[in-house]
Amino acid sequence: MRIELVNTGDELLLGDTINTNAAWLGQQIAALGLVVSRHLVVSDGAVIKEAMAEAASRSDVVLVSGGLGPTNDDLTRDSIAELLGLPMELDERLKAQLEAFFAKRNRAMSSSNLRQAMVPRGALVMDNPFGTAPGLYFPAELSHARGWNTHFFLMPGPPRELKPMMETHVEPRLRALLPDGASRTIRYFKVTGLGESDIVERVEKKLEAVPDLILGYCIRQGDVDVRLSGQPGPVAQGEAIVREHLGEHIVSTDRRLIEQVVVQTLAERGQWLATAESCTGGFLASRITDVSGSSGVFGHGFVTYANAAKQQHLGVPADWIEQHGAVSEPVAQAMAEGALRVSAADHALALTGIAGPSGGSDAKPVGTVFIGLASQGAETVVKRFFYPGTRDRFKLLASQAALDMLRRRLMGLPL
Amino acid sequence: MRIELVNTGDELLLGDTINTNAAWLGQQIAALGLVVSRHLVVSDGAVIKEAMAEAASRSDVVLVSGGLGPTNDDLTRDSIAELLGLPMELDERLKAQLEAFFAKRNRAMSSSNLRQAMVPRGALVMDNPFGTAPGLYFPAELSHARGWNTHFFLMPGPPRELKPMMETHVEPRLRALLPDGASRTIRYFKVTGLGESDIVERVEKKLEAVPDLILGYCIRQGDVDVRLSGQPGPVAQGEAIVREHLGEHIVSTDRRLIEQVVVQTLAERGQWLATAESCTGGFLASRITDVSGSSGVFGHGFVTYANAAKQQHLGVPADWIEQHGAVSEPVAQAMAEGALRVSAADHALALTGIAGPSGGSDAKPVGTVFIGLASQGAETVVKRFFYPGTRDRFKLLASQAALDMLRRRLMGLPL
Numbered sequence A, B: 001m002r003i004e005l006v007n008t009g010d011e012l013l014l015g016d017t018i019n020t021n022a023a024w025l026g027q028q029i030a031a032l033g034l035v036v037s038r039h040l041v042v043s044d045g046a047v048i049k050e051a052m053a054e055a056a057s058r059s060d061v062v063l064v065s066g067g068l069g070p071t072n073d074d075l076t077r078d079s080i081a082e083l084l085g086l087p088m089e090l091d092e093r094l095k096a097q098l099e100a101f102f103a104k105r106n107r108a109m110s111s112s113n114l115r116q117a118m119v120p121r122g123a124l125v126m127d128n129p130f131g132t133a134p135g136l137y138f139p140a141e142l143s144h145a146r147g148w149n150t151h152f153f154l155m156p157g158p159p160r161e162l163k164p165m166m167e168t169h170v171e172p173r174l175r176a177l178l179p180d181g182a183s184r185t186i187r188y189f190k191v192t193g194l195g196e197s198d199i200v201e202r203v204e205k206k207l208e209a210v211p212d213l214i215l216g217y218c219i220r221q222g223d224v225d226v227r228l229s230g231q232p233g234p235v236a237q238g239e240a241i242v243r244e245h246l247g248e249h250i251v252s253t254d255r256r257l258i259e260q261v262v263v264q265t266l267a268e269r270g271q272w273l274a275t276a277e278s279c280t281g282g283f284l285a286s287r288i289t290d291v292s293g294s295s296g297v298f299g300h301g302f303v304t305y306a307n308a309a310k311q312q313h314l315g316v317p318a319d320w321i322e323q324h325g326a327v328s329e330p331v332a333q334a335m336a337e338g339a340l341r342v343s344a345a346d347h348a349l350a351l352t353g354i355a356g357p358s359g360g361s362d363a364k365p366v367g368t369v370f371i372g373l374a375s376q377g378a379e380t381v382v383k384r385f386f387y388p389g390t391r392d393r394f395k396l397l398a399s400q401a402a403l404d405m406l407r408r409r410l411m412g413l414p415l
Helices: A020-031 A047-058 A076-084 A092-104 A111-117 A140-146 A159-177 A196-208 A232-249 A258-269 A283-289 A307-314 A318-324 A329-343 A391-411 B020-031 B047-058 B076-084 B092-104 B111-117 B140-146 B159-177 B196-208 B232-249 B258-269 B283-289 B307-314 B318-324 B329-343 B391-411
Strands: A003-008 A036-042 A061-065 A088-090 A118-120 A124-126 A135-138 A151-155 A185-192 A214-219 A223-230 A250-252 A273-277 A298-304 A347-353 A368-375 A381-386 B003-008 B036-042 B061-065 B088-090 B118-120 B124-126 B135-138 B151-155 B185-192 B214-219 B223-230 B250-252 B273-277 B298-304 B347-353 B368-375 B381-386
Touching: A003 A020, A003 A047, A020 A036, A020 A061, A020 A159, A020 A214, A020 A223, A036 A047, A047 A061, A047 A076, A061 A159, A076 A088, A076 A118, A076 A135, A076 A140, A076 A151, A092 A111, A111 A118, A118 A135, A124 A159, A135 A140, A135 A159, A140 A151, A151 A159, A185 A232, A196 A214, A196 A223, A196 A232, A223 A232, A232 A250, A250 A258, A258 A283, A258 A391, A273 A283, A273 A329, A283 A298, A283 A391, A283 B283, A298 A307, A298 A329, A298 B307, A307 A318, A307 A329, A307 B298, A307 B329, A318 A329, A329 A347, A329 A368, A329 A381, A329 B307, A347 A391, A368 A391, A381 A391, B003 B020, B003 B047, B020 B036, B020 B061, B020 B159, B020 B214, B020 B223, B036 B047, B047 B061, B047 B076, B061 B159, B076 B088, B076 B118, B076 B135, B076 B140, B076 B151, B092 B111, B111 B118, B118 B135, B124 B159, B135 B140, B135 B159, B140 B151, B151 B159, B185 B232, B196 B214, B196 B223, B196 B232, B223 B232, B232 B250, B250 B258, B258 B283, B258 B391, B273 B283, B273 B329, B283 B298, B283 B391, B298 B307, B298 B329, B307 B318, B307 B329, B318 B329, B329 B347, B329 B368, B329 B381, B347 B391, B368 B391, B381 B391
Parallel strands: A003 A036, A003 A061, A061 A151, A273 A298, A273 A347, B003 B036, B003 B061, B061 B151, B273 B298, B273 B347
Antiparallel strands: A036 B036, A088 A118, A124 A135, A135 A151, A185 A223, A185 A250, A214 A223, A298 B298, A347 A368, A368 A381, B088 B118, B124 B135, B135 B151, B185 B223, B185 B250, B214 B223, B347 B368, B368 B381
16 A cells, blocks of 8 residues: 655745654554655645645555645645545534634634635545644545545644544544554564664564564664564564563553653652762753653752762762762762662662763763662662763763663662 | 755654754755755655656756665665766775775775765765765756756765755855855844744834845744844844844844853853752753753752752751742742752752643642742842643743743843
8 A cells, every 4th residue: 555645834844843743654654564655745835736636646545734724825625625626515513613612712713714614525524623623534436536546634734633633533544444454453662771783683583584574663762662563463473572582671562761661660669769960960850750740759859060069969978089080880879879868769860971072081981971770778789881972862871771770670670 | 946855765754763854954945045845755765766857857956865875775876877867987086085984983894885986977076074975966967968957966864964064065056056145144043032923023024124135933942043044235134123122032143052052151251050940850950961061060950859859958948838839939039049059159040830730720820830040149030930731841941931031140131
């Protein structure tokens, strides 16, 4: 099945908006074992008609986003009606929905909004609970008059409207178009602590040997999503392989991030975490507090960027810093144990390292980081890692390694 | 001048990589007063040939990225040679450069890398100091045999290779193609503390009245880049308008972020900053420490998520929290003054608020934040803001407001 993606929006071509929809839609399509074969972005206005016609001439499915708003340059709805020769009709149910939408928000509904209740004859409405632009589905029959056999799905551009519409209305229809779509299933394994090449080496050949299993990777900085899709049988076979060979590196199978897993696990156990950061400068604390509910597990964080702060707030002995350097195993240990003590938490993570670009040496080059984990009733562990590159990447990978040390301790895995 | 953009890369269509190049290139083109009219993404492999031909048939300039690597599915170079009927020739200088690149990194050069030293006859090499794939420029004459009059620019896909090549090699050539390109200039004004609609209201009509001035906005969360381009005269007129009406909201004119401006200003003055964060959970400290050199101005940060932490580390009186609530003006003030005292810094920023999704009340709904700024020898100021929405957005906007309070104090502007 050939799928093309067409976006309309001047803001995309001017670069004012990064096109995150395209990547997200690409992933959703890939999860069905399909691939977007072309992705085209055109400006607002009449050019969308030609773009949809081109895509339809080559494809079984065309996903369109944008241009369903109430303004004069929102022409996607009118363009497809012209393209397929369908008359526009007022949809009374949509009109009532729009009126209710505006009434609920105490806003006046302009006459231009009424355009959003117009539906080309034969198209099916896909409800949009998050905005005023309904989606529209044109089954392939509606394109036969043009000599095509193409399904069109028209969705609004804003991600918070597009994503639920794709999941609720488009994906089930795409599944229904696939011979085995209804039973097609997907599993994600978020893997951390292994590079992409390690993962490939451990499982790729074995997974490729499973008949009818579709394998994909989504590589992020810090972790890799391994994606298995296909019929339930092959996916289950694949899952067994992934669990056997990547086992303790699997952070979640429900796409939860490691910070969510850690916070939720701490919350279940009623345990508290403290942080003491030098080189990551608050980024670890910020990741933890990105998780809703983190206030129930995280009370005290220290950003001890200066040596004096390490001594003053965490009780790191001045002569240890003098003797071993601020970036050292003993200092990471003292920071972790100090944070544990002053916060009375159950666990404390501490990081000290060299984010760069300056401050490195031969013995401790830029990218070096020592991470300490202290826990009540357990021995403090300090590990050394090396993440050269930009400051951003350093902060991300170092905080990821710290979270993984805590995850492993919480799961009873070796550190 | 009509410009199209063609990217090749399976990772873009699968959604494994968000296409940030497209937005960045769109901005660079817009800065020249031009607009990308179409942006097409196709998979790796032979389809790039058809995509380039389509774009060329409609356009004066085609910018291509991706597919210049050493592997079998990197076909951009071969495809354009076939398309334009140009023989491939080994470029000895490129070959020597490639050998030097690998020698410097102690890596073996494979024979497939030699493909990257092959140049279609007549194409001009654009050097790539950050990778092995050189860029290629095909002046329009090379396309005349096909009946086109199209300039092709081929660039590598990785952003850290593409961006410098665009700036160094492509933009000067695009300018040279514009009748007034050589003298065309651009100014950016990073504006904070005003919404897009406020900015539009203050300056848009006045700027649109300046003949031959090209106006653009790049809206981010937290700030807006106002972009003026054109000939030096109109741009100078526009700059006067922007400075008069947006004056004290201008953070920088060289695209520096507010955290860079603040850190650099503190560094120039030899002053120190401390932070005390509740609701932003370390995000403010992390933004500050994203700036290289921040260790010279930032020594102590506190993430006092728990009330006990506010008391213990910052000396916030327990009865103030009891009486006014943790999210209150007195507590923000006590946090800022406490952080200033214990860190002996020159300035301290403190934030206490409700990031949500839970914890709000009628008097203090989710999104409420109090931000305190204490400075040596100045009165502590506390301001109340309201940023409803997601946690991410809340953390971004609250930290932005805090940085702007400090920026205003450093610049001697009213708070």
